[in-house]
Amino acid sequence: MKTVTVYDIAKEANVSVATVSRVLNNTAPVKKETRDRITELINKYQFQPNALARSLSKKETGMIGIILPDITNPFFPEVLSGFDREARDNGYTYFLCDTVSANGDMADQYGRESQYLSALSEKQVDGIVMLGGRVDLAKPREELTSEVLEIGKRVPVLLINGDLPGTSLHRVCIDERLGAELATRHLIELGHRDIAIVGGYPHMRNTIQRTAGAVKTMQQYGLKVRKEWVLGDGFSVESGVGFIRQLLEQRERPTAVFCMNDLVAIGVMKGAYKAGLSVPGDLSIVGYDDIPFASASTPELTTVSLKANELGRTAAQILHQLISKEKVRKTSILQPELVVRETTAPR
Amino acid sequence: MKTVTVYDIAKEANVSVATVSRVLNNTAPVKKETRDRITELINKYQFQPNALARSLSKKETGMIGIILPDITNPFFPEVLSGFDREARDNGYTYFLCDTVSANGDMADQYGRESQYLSALSEKQVDGIVMLGGRVDLAKPREELTSEVLEIGKRVPVLLINGDLPGTSLHRVCIDERLGAELATRHLIELGHRDIAIVGGYPHMRNTIQRTAGAVKTMQQYGLKVRKEWVLGDGFSVESGVGFIRQLLEQRERPTAVFCMNDLVAIGVMKGAYKAGLSVPGDLSIVGYDDIPFASASTPELTTVSLKANELGRTAAQILHQLISKEKVRKTSILQPELVVRETTAPR
């Protein structure tokens, strides 16, 4: 079953391939009569132009690459979904490049990012968006940065909620500090003075910023930030369970805990239950991200919405503008929002 | 900044493009000396072969398309993650085609599937996998089927947990009936006799099969299946909340409920709490899918694992074989597994 090409259509229609191409792309007027003849043949043979050939000559593919760490982390599908919608509407189709997921082997995460980066570049994608992974690092190694910078010269690169110091790549972010402030202030206004801050990784920008926001707010209100109530290393449910256990082992206990993300918050909640505490009766908990589970748990989780969907949507818009060579400002910052639900209560 | 091509490399190395191509693909022996010279230039210019051109001439792209309804539904990232891992290892990169997500506009879901189907085909993907959407329909419209069949003639198509009656497309599935049997039997063995079956959509194959499995099992044990305890139309948390409300309004109440998926189960659990019931004290609940949240909730959800990850992994394997023109059996069936956690207890 030979695949039919513009030549086949052209021949049978007694025109040149140029004309076929013209009706295909509506790129120049064609006499209605010939146009109809061609259209008919196209339908007859179910002709589908080869996108590879087209892209090769047009030097644009309508393909985008999106590199992220783990689609299994519910935060990412949310931004992806916003991104998808917008990108789709603009006629793009995208490669999903997951650098960790499944094998859970973080070890070579950055190596995999590099592989994808060059694979995408070879595939001539029109644009690349990165989130998580190296762009989350507070101090990425030099090569990690320069590599992206190099790619960025050939194709638009957009960072979501990340940065690569010194590159001035385009990025769309959430105001992380503000999010943390919102959460902390909420707790304080409920009368809490003994607040723990748990989760995250000290080498990640988001953790640093969120922690800074929380600490600053507590200090503004004259609250003391206790070292032993600031626990790190983990973004998972399990780590959350561990954090609350550590907290409960101490002589003095906090009455509220601000978690670096919702997964940790869920873990903390689980751990609290197992320890016989009631939430929010004995312990108020606020998360961060507002993943779907946040509203599915019982009690429903009070959290900070990162506007994941909007983040993705905005990213797609900006990337599109970048690809269209429109002027775009380097950094777009979205405002997070506190979502008060059921895990927080007056002290 | 002109992009460098094999010609540039060839010229500077004083060889022909053929030789460059040879070292690029290791497709024929090249004298070490010339090889080194070429390799050096490749590095010097950071030369990256244009995958479009390569694919155009080789007639293979290393690209796969995967069409699914909603990446925001936690079941899908799980299978995607298994798929990703395996596909990546085999050198594929894939387009994620989400047909619902974000806008939540189910209305034109099938239309979007069609669009993606032809977009992928034009992009010359090496294979396509479909899950959810039309392949979940018990009785898909004729065009929905024939369209896929048509595409299937030009490129391998694999269905995950779905089918298109009369097409004999390759597919990898879970034994849905068995899963439902496992769940139901578990409940019965705990002493429950009043079991409700809630969630799903009557026009979907999985719902039909799961319901059939549950009903059959109940009958085997001589239990009565009450019409008013079989509630449909919904796979969401909200629908679950609605189902339990309906159940509790009735004069006689079930002591256990088998849910069509975990989201519904979570909703049922929420609703039960709001109504002042304790789980599993007053009501045992079992879900279906084993999404990550199933083990994160409190109490942790007893559910049937669909082996989502394995489903994805297997799909990638089989698709690879299909692409490599190896012999593969049409249907692969995976066994589900009951995961007993905390939402089920003796009557």
Place this chain on the structure above:
DNA sequence: GTGAAAGCGCTAACAC
């Protein structure tokens, strides 16, 4: 309004 022909960048016979 339409055609001829030169690319786009790579691979793969085939010849030497």
Place this chain on the structure above:
DNA sequence: GTGTTAGCGCTTTCAC
């Protein structure tokens, strides 16, 4: 071992 050259299937000047 290496070079020549004809594709792969489409777009796009430039003529007419």
